[in-house]
Amino acid sequence: MSIAxxxxxxxxxxxxxxxxxxxxxxxxxxxxxxxxxxxxxxGAGACAAWIHAASLGESSGAAPLAEALLGARPGATLRLxxxxxxxxxxxxxxxxxxxxxxxxxxxxxxxPQVVRRFFSAVEPGRLFVLETELxxxxxxxxxxxxxxxxxxxxxxxxxxxAGYRRLGPAFRGxxxxxxxxxxxxxxxxxxxxxxxxxxxxADVLGNLKDDGLxxxxxxxxxxxxxxxxxxxxxxxxxxSLRPGEVEPLARAWQALPTAxxxxxxxxxxxxxxxxxSELAAEAARAWQAVARSGGPSEGAWxxxxxxxxxxxxxxxxxxxxxxxxxxxxxxxxxxxxxxxxAAVIMGPYYGSQLDAVRALRERDGIWIAASAQELVLALxxxxxxxxxxxxxxxxGLELVARRRGVAGRxxxxxxxxxxxxxx
Numbered sequence: 078m079s080i081a082x083x084x085x086x087x088x089x090x091x092x093x094x095x096x097x098x099x100x101x102x103x104x105x106x107x108x109x110x111x112x113x114x115x116x117x118x119x120g121a122g123a124c125a126a127w128i129h130a131a132s133l134g135e136s137s138g139a140a141p142l143a144e145a146l147l148g149a150r151p152g153a154t155l156r157l158x159x160x161x162x163x164x165x166x167x168x169x170x171x172x173x174x175x176x177x178x179x180x181x182x183x184x185x186x187x188x189p190q191v192v193r194r195f196f197s198a199v200e201p202g203r204l205f206v207l208e209t210e211l212x213x214x215x216x217x218x219x220x221x222x223x224x225x226x227x228x229x230x231x232x233x234x235x236x237x238x239a240g241y242r243r244l245g246p247a248f249r250g251x252x253x254x255x256x257x258x259x260x261x262x263x264x265x266x267x268x269x270x271x272x273x274x275x276x277x278x279a280d281v282l283g284n285l286k287d288d289g290l291x292x293x294x295x296x297x298x299x300x301x302x303x304x305x306x307x308x309x310x311x312x313x314x315x316x317s318l319r320p321g322e323v324e325p326l327a328r329a330w331q332a333l334p335t336a337x338x339x340x341x342x343x344x345x346x347x348x349x350x351x352x353x354s355e356l357a358a359e360a361a362r363a364w365q366a367v368a369r370s371g372g373p374s375e376g377a378w379x380x381x382x383x384x385x386x387x388x389x390x391x392x393x394x395x396x397x398x399x400x401x402x403x404x405x406x407x408x409x410x411x412x413x414x415x416x417x418x419a420a421v422i423m424g425p426y427y428g429s430q431l432d433a434v435r436a437l438r439e440r441d442g443i444w445i446a447a448s449a450q451e452l453v454l455a456l457x458x459x460x461x462x463x464x465x466x467x468x469x470x471x472x473g474l475e476l477v478a479r480r481r482g483v484a485g486r487x488x489x490x491x492x493x494x495x496x497x498x499x500x
Contacts, residue, residue, distance in 0.1 A: 082247050131159060191381055260281060323365075414473075415474065416477040442469055
């Protein structure tokens with residue numbers, strides 16, 4: 078038994094015992110939902126499947142999955158969970174659209190007494206985990222109750238594999254016991270197998286988020302008007318910005334010809350609201366004005382400090398820069414703006430988006446700016462050349478159309494493995 082595994086198994090029950098008191102240190106909006114983190118959920122009762130999507134990003138794949146599951150088994154009861162408040166809020170919107178509506182809650186802490194309480198209340202027939210959430214006590218409890226577990230839209234980074242391996246053979250046995258691992262890419266499948274997944278149960282079926290991608294709007298000007306923007310002014314959206322990215326973007330913007338900058342408007346959307354002030358300070362250091370209230374102007378970037386609105390701005394954009402990619406954050410999903418009909422720019426750090434970036438690059442549907450100079454060239458090229466911009470947009474839309482249909486393939490595979498289907 079590894080030291081890390083032994084420590085985790087000892088520490089988790091103690092943390093579970095302390096968890097009720099920890100609510101005193103949580104934000105007010107989370108405190109009222111704290112019982113859910115302790116496994117005490119509303120609308121409890123047996124469900125055919127528990128679907129877990131950790132955060133807001135993963136929740137975009139939960140909707141097509143849930144719809145496909147209900148298409149194959151009408152009337153099935155579902156439970157949706159998320160780790161974050163924003164993820165839970167998005168899942169609540171998804172749940173309300175389903176027939177029958179699904180129950181929604183925050184996910185339980187990975188402490189044995191909490192997990193037992195949750196499983197007893199929810200009685201899931203199956204557990205479908207999206208992407209990479211591997212909580213040992215969830216898997217142990219599922220195994221003890223003979224609840225099948227599948228990881229769908231599965232992905233793993235190299236560092237994640239190394240981290241999980243430190244948990245030793247006991248954790249590897251839990252991974253080997255997974256009933257299905259539906260991976261996003263060949264690289265992900267290889268990593269899951271290296272972690273212990275059975276090759277005959279690991280497939281490459283794509284990313285469920287691709288089914289949840291938005292459709293390009295028929296009238297971009299109308300979208301801009303609805304957002305309170307000038308409907309006729311072309312729009313550059315700087316999406317999912319992380320610390321360290323605003324200053325180089327501001328420098329690149331200021332290096333563009335004055336006439337070009339006057340024609341365009343810019344909207345900046347921080348990835349995390351808690352970092353909005355830090356990012357605004359970066360803009361100030363680069364002498365870039367931002368409008369933290371009101372819309373963008375000829376001289377000032379619009380500054381959006383609201384959660385869950387990025388895709389609405391992508392739908393209004395002609396060009397989009399995807400953040401988390403000018404510093405080693407791994408990047409965010411470039412297919413979101415591509416699906417909305419925007420030409421896409423990213424920086425050189427896109428390790429968590431390798432499959433999507435590779436596919437876009439093969440079709441000349443993305444501009445990777447690997448240096449400050451290339452960032453200027455990318456902005457000048459896509460903002461200043463309408464024909465080049467249109468070619469990038471067309472390539473992105475064609476790729477997105479090809480990648481849809483993942484949920485149907487996933488549910489078909491679950492049926493083949495006896496994990497889903499009519500009662």
